[in-house]
Amino acid sequence: xxxxxxxxxxxxxxxxxxxxxxxxxISVCILEKENDVSMGASKANSGIxxxxxxxxPGTLKAKMNVEGVDxxxxxxxxxxxxxxxxxxxxxxxxxxxxxxLQMLYDRGIxxxxxxxxxxxxxxxxxxxxxxxxxxxxxxxxxxxGIICPYELTIAAVGNAMDNGxxxxxxxxxxxxxxxxxxxxxxxSAKEQVKGRFFINCAGAFSDKIAELAGDGFFxxxxxxxxxxxxxxxxxxxxxxxxxxxxxxNGKGILVSPTVxxxxxxxxxxxxxxxxxxxxxxxxxxxxxxxxxxxxxPSVDFRQVITSFTGVRSSETTGDFIIKASEKVQGxxxxxxxxxxxLSSCVSIAKYVTGIIKENCNIxxxxxxxxxxxxxxxxxxxxxxxxxxxxxxxxHPEYGKIVCRCEKVSEGEIRDxxxxxxxxxxxxxxxxxxxxxxxxxxxxxxxxxxxxxxAEENGAELxxxxxxxNGSEQLTGRL
Amino acid sequence: MIKHDLVIVGGGPAGMAAAVAAYDSGxxxxxxxxxxxSLGGILQQCIHNGFGLHKLGxxxxxxxxxxxxxxxxxxxxxxxxxxxxxxxxxxxxxxxAQGSSGILKIQAKAVILAMGCRERSRGAxxxxxxxxxxxxxxxxxxxxxxxxxxxxxxxxxxxxxxxxGLIMARRMTLEGAxxxxxxxxxxYSGGLTRNIVQCLEDYNIPLYLSHTVAEIHGQKRLEGVTxxxxxxxxxxxxNTKRFIACDTLLLSVGLIPENELTKEAGIPIDNITNGAIVxxxxxxxxxxxxxxxxxxxxxxxxxxxxxxxxxxxNGAAQYILNGGCKxxxxxxxAGNGVRYVLPQRVNTGTGKDVSLxxxxxxxxxxxxxxxKSSENVLAKAVRIKAAPGxxxxxxxxxxxxxxxxxxxxxxxxxx
Ligand SMILES: Cc1cc2nc3c(=O)[nH]c(=O)nc-3n(C[C@H](O)[C@H](O)[C@H](O)COP(=O)(O)OP(=O)(O)OC[C@H]3O[C@@H](n4cnc5c(N)ncnc54)[C@H](O)[C@@H]3O)c2cc1C
Numbered sequence: 001x002x003x004x005x006x007x008x009x010x011x012x013x014x015x016x017x018x019x020x021x022x023x024x025x026i027s028v029c030i031l032e033k034e035n036d037v038s039m040g041a042s043k044a045n046s047g048i049x050x051x052x053x054x055x056x057p058g059t060l061k062a063k064m065n066v067e068g069v070d071x072x073x074x075x076x077x078x079x080x081x082x083x084x085x086x087x088x089x090x091x092x093x094x095x096x097x098x099x100x101l102q103m104l105y106d107r108g109i110x111x112x113x114x115x116x117x118x119x120x121x122x123x124x125x126x127x128x129x130x131x132x133x134x135x136x137x138x139x140x141x142x143x144x145g146i147i148c149p150y151e152l153t154i155a156a157v158g159n160a161m162d163n164g165x166x167x168x169x170x171x172x173x174x175x176x177x178x179x180x181x182x183x184x185x186x187x188s189a190k191e192q193v194k195g196r197f198f199i200n201c202a203g204a205f206s207d208k209i210a211e212l213a214g215d216g217f218f219x220x221x222x223x224x225x226x227x228x229x230x231x232x233x234x235x236x237x238x239x240x241x242x243x244x245x246x247x248x249n250g251k252g253i254l255v256s257p258t259v260x261x262x263x264x265x266x267x268x269x270x271x272x273x274x275x276x277x278x279x280x281x282x283x284x285x286x287x288x289x290x291x292x293x294x295x296x297p298s299v300d301f302r303q304v305i306t307s308f309t310g311v312r313s314s315e316t317t318g319d320f321i322i323k324a325s326e327k328v329q330g331x332x333x334x335x336x337x338x339x340x341x342l343s344s345c346v347s348i349a350k351y352v353t354g355i356i357k358e359n360c361n362i363x364x365x366x367x368x369x370x371x372x373x374x375x376x377x378x379x380x381x382x383x384x385x386x387x388x389x390x391x392x393x394x395h396p397e398y399g400k401i402v403c404r405c406e407k408v409s410e411g412e413i414r415d416x417x418x419x420x421x422x423x424x425x426x427x428x429x430x431x432x433x434x435x436x437x438x439x440x441x442x443x444x445x446x447x448x449x450x451x452x453x454a455e456e457n458g459a460e461l462x463x464x465x466x467x468x469n470g471s472e473q474l475t476g477r478l
Numbered sequence: 479m480i481k482h483d484l485v486i487v488g489g490g491p492a493g494m495a496a497a498v499a500a501y502d503s504g505x506x507x508x509x510x511x512x513x514x515x516s517l518g519g520i521l522q523q524c525i526h527n528g529f530g531l532h533k534l535g536x537x538x539x540x541x542x543x544x545x546x547x548x549x550x551x552x553x554x555x556x557x558x559x560x561x562x563x564x565x566x567x568x569x570x571x572x573x574x575a576q577g578s579s580g581i582l583k584i585q586a587k588a589v590i591l592a593m594g595c596r597e598r599s600r601g602a603x604x605x606x607x608x609x610x611x612x613x614x615x616x617x618x619x620x621x622x623x624x625x626x627x628x629x630x631x632x633x634x635x636x637x638x639x640x641x642x643g644l645i646m647a648r649r650m651t652l653e654g655a656x657x658x659x660x661x662x663x664x665x666y667s668g669g670l671t672r673n674i675v676q677c678l679e680d681y682n683i684p685l686y687l688s689h690t691v692a693e694i695h696g697q698k699r700l701e702g703v704t705x706x707x708x709x710x711x712x713x714x715x716x717n718t719k720r721f722i723a724c725d726t727l728l729l730s731v732g733l734i735p736e737n738e739l740t741k742e743a744g745i746p747i748d749n750i751t752n753g754a755i756v757x758x759x760x761x762x763x764x765x766x767x768x769x770x771x772x773x774x775x776x777x778x779x780x781x782x783x784x785x786x787x788x789x790x791x792n793g794a795a796q797y798i799l800n801g802g803c804k805x806x807x808x809x810x811x812a813g814n815g816v817r818y819v820l821p822q823r824v825n826t827g828t829g830k831d832v833s834l835x836x837x838x839x840x841x842x843x844x845x846x847x848x849x850k851s852s853e854n855v856l857a858k859a860v861r862i863k864a865a866p867g868x869x870x871x872x873x874x875x876x877x878x879x880x881x882x883x884x885x886x887x888x889x890x891x892x893x
Contacts, residue, residue, distance in 0.1 A: 276697070279607055280604075304601060385574065388580075388581050392580045392581070400561055440596045440615075462628065467698070469698070470699060472611060472699065473630065474622065475630060475725070477627060477628055478627050478629055
């Protein structure tokens with residue numbers, strides 16, 4: 001079969017684009033090299049819906065960000081992805097930094113960000129009592145929010161699949177050949193997929209994909225960002241997202257609650273050789289702690305439950321690259337999507353659809369039965385005790401708690417393994433259900449999650465992996 | 479909402495012994511709730527020997543020890559809810575539990591907390607490097623091996639010389655794996671001496687004291703770790719780093735009492751033990767709520783858990799039958815060389831002996847412990863040696879507790 005559209009990469013950009021394209025009577029196939037969706041930057045980032053004051057006016061970034069915020073909130077509603085409009089504060093520690101805030105404010109006005117204000121240090125501490133005494137002023141951005149980035153990606157891909165899109169995992173694109181207007185895509189495992197149009201959403205690898213497609217005109221500079229995630233006991237330190245004044249390295253170290261009520265601190269910014277370099281370093285840990293404490297001195301870093309690294313895909317111009325290839329007909333790049341890519345994902349998907357309409361010789365006819373909403377995966381956890389009790393009577397597997405720390409039931413785990421895009425490994429179950437994400441980090445529940453995975457997939461326990469082939473947990477029978 | 483006299487949260491050795499003791503003290507409406515499918519708690523996966531020597535006078539495996547108590551529970555008319563997890567506890571003793579039959583709400587007259595502990599995870603340690611498969615807390619590996627029958631790796635490094643780690647070093651060696659090293663960040667082991675001898679020395683497994691894992695390598699499955707020596711502030715000494723190839727890293731870096739329910743109920747916690755503050759009956763500062771076993775303090779021997787649970791069971795029974803202790807109390811304090819003393823409060827003038835349990839701050843040779851209340855010496859005890867890994871017990875005679883009003887302190891001197 002020849003698909004109408006091939007999307008390279010199942011990150012939030014590829015996923016949201018697939019969902020957008022699934023509105024139309026066309027065939028869409030997403031190719032992803034990993035065992036699950038959302039394994040790149042879309043898994044490990046700050047999860048902030050940025051207000052839009054940061055990008056320079058006139059850039060694609062500014063346009064996508066500001067247009068994207070409300071669209072994103074709407075998509076999150078439709079897809080039942082937890083988000084919160086908690087607002088953000090950019091804090092200044094000196095007069096020079098305070099001047100910078102004024103500049104950000106002016107930029108925000110130019111970008112048409114609504115509701116911003118600049119407040120004094122004392123006023124900022126009224127809003128956030130745990131802020132440092134040394135904060136002299138703050139920019140308040142009420143439209144900013146927080147969202148769970150991997151849940152968003154999973155939901156977007158899942159909804160696209162529910163509407164007919166296909167997902168092929170463990171498909172690492174290694175060759176792209178153009179034969180008579182058809183893209184022939186080969187994987188490193190010698191699988192083949194064909195399509196009429198090819199959209200490059202490969203994140204940190206988008207320059208490699210562009211090169212494979214014969215249009216390697218840009219170079220991604222991977223920059224790692226390390227985070228420390230803290231227990232829910234620390235989630236109460238702040239209610240807004242606290243930024244420091246940005247510098248050439250990015251938006252600096254933030255302190256923010258997450259939608260799941262943990263506390264997130266990070267990211268650092270360090271150039272790395274390859275996008276696969278997701279090492280946690282001592283320097284990174286020390287930097288995160290030092291700067292986070294500068295904003296909120298009372299954060300108790302003994303309550304860290306995990307650390308992780310995300311890799312940004314930056315490019316020298318500093319802007320997103322979203323355009324039809326000038327060299328290869330039918331190829332569209334959606335590349336160099338670093339921050340605020342998450343905030344912009346829906347507006348980017350719509351923008352790309354516009355490019356398709358202009359450049360691709362295909363009719364986009366709306367499906368009659370398209371359903372943009374996805375069943376709420378967290379319906380059970382949001383029920384009252386009485387509702388839960390009733391539900392458990394009909395579905396006893398929801399009564400049995402598998403993950404003690406996050407109180408995740410067997411029913412929720414089975415559901416994650418059954419619905420699009422199904423969880424195939426332990427980490428996949430974790431991202432969908434939070435099982436293993438709590439204080440004990442899977443110490444108790446991992447063996448049981450493995451058993452359920454094996455059972456659902458009709459596989460041996462030994463075949464269960466942490467994150468795809470090569471990451472088996474067990475080495476044999478005793 | 480249904481009503482029960484006594485609800486026990488957790489059906490491990492602590493919960494079972496507490497249930498039996500309360501029942502035998504005259505409370506016949508006793509309920510045990512456990513999230514697992516069967517009773518026994520963590521003992522179910524401890525198939526090695528070494529349980530019961532003090533309490534039962536014979537060396538049993540974990541499951542055998544548990545079955546002794548399970549039999550006692552089953553002989554009595556005690557209600558057991560398995561596969562049911564307590565999700566909420568309030569200070570007025572309403573217990574909410576979730577299981578496949580739905581959500582159960584119980585108004586109890588008294589509650590005993592016996593939820594045990596969990597292992598500290600990798601995340602809490604901030605180890606640098608990657609996040610591959612093959613990193614387990616020692617108890618998780620133990621469960622996969624002993625309960626599921628699978629091997630978890632072939633070349634192993636163990637971080638932490640806690641007892642579970644030591645036992646797993648032997649277990650994995652017996653199953654054909656090669657244990658390359660056990661690294662302990664402290665200059666001494668936190669495990670029992672008998673485990674160091676029987677699990678490491680007997681198998682020539684090297685124990686590196688003042689060493690830690692500095693970095694984890696491997697993308698999909700663990701490929702090796704960098705270990706390094708640490709200085710007296712537990713900071714890595716750069717030029718001592720060396721790589722050890724391995725596919726498995728077991729973490730045995732400490733146990734944390736599982737006190738989330740306790741905290742939600744507003745019960746004050748001791749910052750050192752990470753368990754509730756209790757009196758000699760193991761009653762917390764919320765009257766009618768008791769705690770025992772590893773949820774109260776991490777024990778090194780199950781025998782002591784059972785002892786402690788009996789105190790809690792009797793205490794809860796007295797509370798239900800006659801309102802429990804109502805007299806004066808004093809607090810206990812850890813003095814020189816002592817890390818903590820439990821119970822943290824002692825009721826005076828009850829006419830009963832009171833045993834204090836404590837741990838020392840570091841390994842000592844011969845020491846003398848002195849228990850005092852202002853200038854009154856209440857007890858003395860001499861030990862040939864003392865180590866943080868071995869809990870000490872010192873008993874104060876009832877008559878000495880009659881008239882004291884000042885805090886009870888325990889301190890040690892080297893002799
Ligand atoms: C540290 C950090 C913090 C950030 N914070 C924020 C924030 O707070 N707010 C915000 O709006 N944005 C933020 N961002 C930006 C945001 O995360 C990204 O813009 C967004 O996730 C990019 O999505 P993507 O789909 O382009 O890339 P990715 O999520 O990386 O997806 C690319 C996908 O392509 C796949 N792929 C690559 N090569 C191949 C191949 N050869 N064959 C098949 N598949 C392939 C990859 O496996 C991956 O799944 C942050 C980014 C980072 C790294």
